[in-house]
Amino acid sequence: MRQQMQSVRQEAPVTAGLVRPVLISAGFFMVVTGLVYPLVTTGVSQMLFHRQAQGSIITEHGADVGSAIIGQWFTEPKYFHPRPSVTTGTDPNDSSKTVDQPYNAANTSGSNLGSTSKKLVDAVTGRVEAYRKENGLGPTDPVPVDAVTASGSGLDPDLSVANARIQAKRVAVARGIPEQQVLTLLDTHTHGPQFGMLGYPRLNVLEVNLALDNLALHTSGK
Amino acid sequence: MINDLMQFTLFVLILIALVVPMGMWLARTFSSPSHARLERLTYKVLGIDPEERMSWKRYGMALLLSNAAMMGLGYLFLRIQNLLSFDPLGRSAQTPDLAFNTAASFVTNTNWQSYSGETSLSNFSQMAAITFLMMVSSATGLAAVGGFIRGLSRKNASDIGNYWVDFTRCTYRVLVPLSFLVALIYVWQGIPQTLDSAATVTTLEGAKQQLVMGPVASLESIKHLGTNGGGFFGVNAAHPYENPTPLTNLIHMLSMLLIPGSLTYVFGTVLMRRRQGWAFFAAYLVMLIGFLVIVYGFESAGNPLLTAVGADQRYTATQFGGNLEGKELRFGAGQTSLFVAVTTAGTTGSVNAMHDSLTPIGGLVPIAEMMLNNVFGGIGVGLINLITFAILTVFLVGMMIGRTPEFLGKKIEAREMKLVMIAVLAHPFSILGFTALAAIFPGTLQSLNNLGPHGFSEVLYTYVSGTANNGSAFAGLNANTPFFNTTIGFAMLIGRYLTLMPMLAVAGALAAKKTIPEGPGTLSTSSALFTGLLVFVVIAVGGLTFLPSLALGPIAEQLLMGAHQTF
Numbered sequence: 001m002r003q004q005m006q007s008v009r010q011e012a013p014v015t016a017g018l019v020r021p022v023l024i025s026a027g028f029f030m031v032v033t034g035l036v037y038p039l040v041t042t043g044v045s046q047m048l049f050h051r052q053a054q055g056s057i058i059t060e061h062g063a064d065v066g067s068a069i070i071g072q073w074f075t076e077p078k079y080f081h082p083r084p085s086v087t088t089g090t091d092p093n094d095s096s097k098t099v100d101q102p103y104n105a106a107n108t109s110g111s112n113l114g115s116t117s118k119k120l121v122d123a124v125t126g127r128v129e130a131y132r133k134e135n136g137l138g139p140t141d142p143v144p145v146d147a148v149t150a151s152g153s154g155l156d157p158d159l160s161v162a163n164a165r166i167q168a169k170r171v172a173v174a175r176g177i178p179e180q181q182v183l184t185l186l187d188t189h190t191h192g193p194q195f196g197m198l199g200y201p202r203l204n205v206l207e208v209n210l211a212l213d214n215l216a217l218h219t220s221g222k
Numbered sequence: 223m224i225n226d227l228m229q230f231t232l233f234v235l236i237l238i239a240l241v242v243p244m245g246m247w248l249a250r251t252f253s254s255p256s257h258a259r260l261e262r263l264t265y266k267v268l269g270i271d272p273e274e275r276m277s278w279k280r281y282g283m284a285l286l287l288s289n290a291a292m293m294g295l296g297y298l299f300l301r302i303q304n305l306l307s308f309d310p311l312g313r314s315a316q317t318p319d320l321a322f323n324t325a326a327s328f329v330t331n332t333n334w335q336s337y338s339g340e341t342s343l344s345n346f347s348q349m350a351a352i353t354f355l356m357m358v359s360s361a362t363g364l365a366a367v368g369g370f371i372r373g374l375s376r377k378n379a380s381d382i383g384n385y386w387v388d389f390t391r392c393t394y395r396v397l398v399p400l401s402f403l404v405a406l407i408y409v410w411q412g413i414p415q416t417l418d419s420a421a422t423v424t425t426l427e428g429a430k431q432q433l434v435m436g437p438v439a440s441l442e443s444i445k446h447l448g449t450n451g452g453g454f455f456g457v458n459a460a461h462p463y464e465n466p467t468p469l470t471n472l473i474h475m476l477s478m479l480l481i482p483g484s485l486t487y488v489f490g491t492v493l494m495r496r497r498q499g500w501a502f503f504a505a506y507l508v509m510l511i512g513f514l515v516i517v518y519g520f521e522s523a524g525n526p527l528l529t530a531v532g533a534d535q536r537y538t539a540t541q542f543g544g545n546l547e548g549k550e551l552r553f554g555a556g557q558t559s560l561f562v563a564v565t566t567a568g569t570t571g572s573v574n575a576m577h578d579s580l581t582p583i584g585g586l587v588p589i590a591e592m593m594l595n596n597v598f599g600g601i602g603v604g605l606i607n608l609i610t611f612a613i614l615t616v617f618l619v620g621m622m623i624g625r626t627p628e629f630l631g632k633k634i635e636a637r638e639m640k641l642v643m644i645a646v647l648a649h650p651f652s653i654l655g656f657t658a659l660a661a662i663f664p665g666t667l668q669s670l671n672n673l674g675p676h677g678f679s680e681v682l683y684t685y686v687s688g689t690a691n692n693g694s695a696f697a698g699l700n701a702n703t704p705f706f707n708t709t710i711g712f713a714m715l716i717g718r719y720l721t722l723m724p725m726l727a728v729a730g731a732l733a734a735k736k737t738i739p740e741g742p743g744t745l746s747t748s749s750a751l752f753t754g755l756l757v758f759v760v761i762a763v764g765g766l767t768f769l770p771s772l773a774l775g776p777i778a779e780q781l782l783m784g785a786h787q788t789f
Binding site: 037052069076118132163 | 225228229232264267268269270277279280283284287288290291292294295338340341349350351353354357358386389393398401402405406409410411412413414415416417418420421422423424425426427429431432433434435437439440441455456457460461462463466467468469471472524525527528531532533534535538540541542543544545546547548549550551552553554557573574575576578579580581582585671672673674675676679696697698779782783787788789
């Protein structure tokens with residue numbers, strides 16, 4: 001028993017010789033996993049998928065007009081309108097103030113309002129009324145939920161088919177083209193589920209609006 | 223609806239198919255006798271002897287101290303980020319309490335974020351502080367479970383392996399190569415991977431839009447594979463640049479459960495008890511599916527208060543229904559519900575929707591999963607947590623039938639039970655203690671984004687998430703205050719090390735014991751009956767501990783929502 005006790009005492013303390021590997025491991029693995037790994041990934045990605053690695057930027061007539069996967073804010077009647085967004089940004093006129101800036105991709109956020117929030121219910125009530133008015137719906141017509149709820153990122157690029165089809169009439173009137181033409185365009189730009197299984201049918205707002213503008217260009221060119 | 227159910231089934235099938243090959247790979251990593259050349263070089267640089275056999279104390283000490291050094295380095299980078307790198311967006315350094323919170327958060331694999339990525343971190347910090355800590359904290363968790371399983375598998379042994387070898391191998395053989403491959407798939411699908419900080423575009427209506435980007439894909443892949451969860455951007459995987467397509471969403475979810483799920487297979491292989499491994503896997507899956515059913519049921523049903531004001535939340539051929547506040551259309555209520563169940567099962571804490579805007583019971587699900595903390599659980603520690611409860615289960619059953627409890631052929635005695643109880647109790651102690659503290663702290667009210675019971679849920683969620691090392695949030699709460707940063711920081715450290723260290727001690731104690739032959743009175747721990755008992759004990763202990771706090775938050779809110787009460 002006594003011998004055992006002594007052998008325990010003679011053992012080196014558990015931390016013996018740990019100082020050097022502990023300190024070096026922090027610096028060494030920082031270089032390996034914090035610099036080498038992301039930089040090599042960047043190099044290979046840039047070679048293989050340059051467009052996506054740079055943010056899937058869309059260029060039209062020499063100008064960068066947006067990203068294929070990031071939504072942007074549309075208010076004019078001739079464009080399809082995206083989902084509500086509650087992102088904010090600094091006031092361009094007064095940098096000490098924060099103002100509503102929908103689709104601000106430099107400061108993303110959702111509303112974070114819970115289901116019983118009065119603010120949320122009031123906001124949705126207001127959006128339902130505005131949507132009905134804008135698109136010529138009756139005062140009791142149901143409004144697709146995606147048109148009146150804010151997305152999580154504030155940058156949702158997509159619309160539901162139901163939402164887009166309701167807006168088609170307004171867009172057609174504003175552009176002076178037949179509604180059927182707009183509906184056909186919507187059909188050709190509807191993305192089904194990925195690989196036929198994942199997700200739901202949806203439309204990319206920027207893609208559809210660009211197609212509308214190009215349609216107008218072609219028509220006026222004739 | 224049918225579409226959603228098919229996607230859920232697809233997810234579970236792919237997961238099960240991946241568990242075996244991944245498990246075999248991990249088992250090889252832990253048990254292979256030879257070192258690769260790069261590994262030998264690393265051991266030389268670190269100045270360690272890869273053949274050293276460490277007692278659980280020394281193993282744990284190396285883990286703890288190296289984590290402390292890494293946390294220190296991360297803290298330093300965050301404090302001086304404005305001096306370190308040329309950042310075109312000129313983002314300033316983090317304050318001391320915020321940098322402490324961030325470093326503690328990432329080294330403990332929590333990834334709670336009191337800041338918003340795109341406005342407060344330079345690309346250098348995203349790589350050298352965040353990606354670095356994500357990688358090493360997952361390697362730490364994985365190494366710990368390697369040592370733990372080794373301890374359980376040995377008899378009359380005084381060591382549980384070599385921490386440096388486990389850590390290095392997990393990094394080189396598993397995490398880095400896997401993260402690299404997944405990152406390339408992500409870039410293909412649209413996640414940026416660049417050193418540029420932003421692109422400015424002119425929208426069709428003539429406004430300027432600044433698109434913040436950076437090395438996102440390399441962070442995103444380890445974020446999920448390592449069950450980390452911290453986003454490059456403030457809104458995490460709801461951001462189209464972090465999660466552009468349903469495919470990336472699927473890979474995110476599979477990545478989160480890949481390693482925690484495979485570890486049950488590793489466990490079965492190393493201990494030569496395959497059935498035991500599958501019994502644990504089944505326990506995970508049963509709990510996950512149960513929670514998924516609840517969250518999907520409530521989210522797809524939608525919010526009755528919005529139906530009342532004219533929003534159409536029905537599912538039709540041309541629209542997805544359900545509660546879409548805070549959700550993205552590429553995922554809808556279906557893939558979002560699955561993500562909610564998976565991210566709080568795997569203690570990842572990544573979010574593809576704003577959890578704060580879930581329906582009350584939909585929001586109860588992530589809270590409850592993190593309270594249980596072992597529905598898959600975080601990388602490495604999830605299995606350790608489940609085994610904690612498995613030992614508790616054999617103990618309770620042993621009490622009922624009046625036999626000395628045995629687990630894996632070893633007697634469970636007073637010392638092990640004491641350690642197990644420390645690990646079991648540290649979790650609710652931290653959650654309920656800090657929540658109570660915050661509830662009486664006068665500054666808390668100013669941080670809340672929601673009033674009524676949902677406000678309480680925001681605070682409860684915060685400490686559950688911190689302690690469970692999850693990191694997701696009811697993000698309406700403004701947690702970037704000295705009080706919240708500090709208390710959440712401590713909750714994360716307690717949740718990580720006060721559950722990990724006692725269980726390493728259990729592994730050390732069990733390794734030293736001799737195996738006793740199984741007799742007719744031995745309770746088989748690999749039977750369906752035991753899996754059922756285990757799930758029951760997990761839920762009963764969790765329920766008894768946490769139900770009162772859930773009643774004050776989400777349950778009260780659900781009842782009030784039914785009565786059309788708003789706040």
